[in-house]
Amino acid sequence: MPEIFRVRWSNPGAPVKITGGQAMRMADMICDERHKITFDKLGFVVIPGFFPVETIRVVSDWLDALQQQPPGPAPEARYFERSSITGEPLLVRVEYILGDHNPEITRLLLTNDVRASLTTLLGEPPVLFKEKVNYKVPGSRPDKLHQDQAAGWNAYTNFFVTLCIVIDENRRDNAALSFLGNGKFPRALMGPEWKPLTDQDPPYQPEEDYTLVVAQPGDAIFFNSFIPHGSPANRSSACRRNIYLTFNGQSAGDHRDRYYQDKWRTYPPNRLEEARAETSYRV
Numbered sequence: 001m002p003e004i005f006r007v008r009w010s011n012p013g014a015p016v017k018i019t020g021g022q023a024m025r026m027a028d029m030i031c032d033e034r035h036k037i038t039f040d041k042l043g044f045v046v047i048p049g050f051f052p053v054e055t056i057r058v059v060s061d062w063l064d065a066l067q068q069q070p071p072g073p074a075p076e077a078r079y080f081e082r083s084s085i086t087g088e089p090l091l092v093r094v095e096y097i098l099g100d101h102n103p104e105i106t107r108l109l110l111t112n113d114v115r116a117s118l119t120t121l122l123g124e125p126p127v128l129f130k131e132k133v134n135y136k137v138p139g140s141r142p143d144k145l146h147q148d149q150a151a152g153w154n155a156y157t158n159f160f161v162t163l164c165i166v167i168d169e170n171r172r173d174n175a176a177l178s179f180l181g182n183g184k185f186p187r188a189l190m191g192p193e194w195k196p197l198t199d200q201d202p203p204y205q206p207e208e209d210y211t212l213v214v215a216q217p218g219d220a221i222f223f224n225s226f227i228p229h230g231s232p233a234n235r236s237s238a239c240r241r242n243i244y245l246t247f248n249g250q251s252a253g254d255h256r257d258r259y260y261q262d263k264w265r266t267y268p269p270n271r272l273e274e275a276r277a278e279t280s281y282r283v
């Protein structure tokens with residue numbers, strides 16, 4: 001069972017290195033009040049070019065190395081599934097990637113811009129709840145339409161904001177995410193816990209109510225834990241990796257240790273040769 005590490009934010013006083021990517025994204029670096037208005041109305045907001053290209057390059061190389069890592073004990077939690085399309089075992093997700101076991105990646109992702117943006121969206125400082133990378137490689141199954149909060153998160157607190165960091169281009173043909181785009185959903189579960197909202201794949205119906213988010217490496221999608229979203233199987237030949245960092249407001253407490261202890265018990269990481277035929281809904 002992986003040891004639980006404490007996650008620290010980047011040093012607030014650390015000098016910020018300006019790279020080409022950063023210079024290009026000056027206009028839209030953090031969530032401001034305009035983004036918050038959209039987020040409050042729709043439940044999600046996209047900020048193009050939030051992370052510098054250099055950051056994404058380093059993170060992408062690290063994700064490749066993590067994927068190639070030989071089997072054996074590691075602090076990160078790997079999840080293998082058998083492809084519903086080809087039957088081959090695939091590494092589809094790695095959880096628990098931030099902390100003292102990956103200090104450089106933690107520094108690159110838990111930045112002051114991230115903290116400031118989440119403080120704006122949550123109305124108070126954020127606390128990390130969980131984090132994962134979804135390797136939506138060719139052959140990956142659909143992530144059926146769901147609300148993240150329905151994945152047992154009510155046991156911890158009643159509201160979260162997730163930052164999706166786009167690592168590979170997200171296109172229609174390689175399983176870009178779709179979100180309910182009209183803001184018409186309650187801040188409550190719309191169905192039973194652990195069950196997707198529909199078995200349909202995108203375009204979800206009614207089609208005009210959903211927004212397909214086509215995105216570039218470095219783009220950020222902030223979304224709340226009640227907005228219905230999902231993505232189809234990846235039937236293309238292009239990998240679609242996204243990192244998801246989920247936070248709650250500071251006043252709700254720090255639940256990461258307990259969340260992961262519960263998760264390792266009820267849904268333990270597995271190995272290539274134990275790849276699950278995954279049909280259930282897990283986030």
Ligand SMILES: O=C(O)CCC(=O)C(=O)O
Pocket residue numbers: 134136143148175177229230231242282283
């Ligand atoms: O990566 C995806 O396509 C969707 C994943 C998702 O929504 C989740 O894991 O909660």
Ligand SMILES: [Fe+2]
Pocket residue numbers: 146147148229283
């Ligand atoms: Fe989700």
